[in-house]
Amino acid sequence: MLSITPGLWLPESELTERFIRAPGPGGQNVNKVASAVQLRFDAAHSPTLSDEVRRRLLRLAGRRADRDGVITIEAHRFRTRERNREDARERLAGLLRQALQRPKARIATRPTRASRERRLASKRQQAQRKQQRRRPDGE
Template sequence: MLQITPTVFIPDAELSERFIRAPGPGGQNVNKVASAVQLRFDAAGSSALPEDVRRRLVQLAGRRADQDGVITIEAHRFRERERNREDARERLAGLIRQALHRPKRRIATKPTRASRERRLQAKQVQSRLKQQRRRPSDD
């Protein structure tokens, strides 16, 4: 069971792990030992998370999520299989914690009169500077 918060957890039945050979340098050992882990979690079909959290999670996962809402996390930072397994699980838990946080709704505001005037004043100053850089005309 993957504990996310004191009240939210993901059952092991919803996670699938596959051990693969790690990419990159490592000598002879890297070609023989499957120490990297590929953790898959079906976020769209998970019963442990509410609907809004599932949508945010798939959106946060970005390219790690496929069209069906399955999130794949690959971990190959460490040489040991168990440490890579813990790393992948912790990264998934971090992603879910982020999705659990509901973003604040943005309230549209209008710029103040003073800020509009400052902006226009700055544009006039910039315009004068550019006019002074121009080559004088032959009038």
């Protein structure tokens, strides 16, 4: 089980791991050892998530999610399979924690009378400054 918060965890059956060869330099072992991990989570069909959290998760995942709603996270930062596996799981958990937080609703506000007057006064001052830089008309 992958623990997200104290009250939410994902069962192992919803996660699919595949080990692949890591890109980049790696010495003699690079072509022999599959140490990178590809973690897949089908968010669109997960019974664990609510619709609201699912929508936020897919939006946050961006291009890591395909059009079927499957999120794929690749981890190849470390040299060992175990550490890459932990890294991928932690990144998925972080995404889920972010999706669980409901965004704050924006409250529309209007500028105060004083702020409008300050803005207009600064505009008048700037216009006067530019006017004083012009050449005199009569000469």
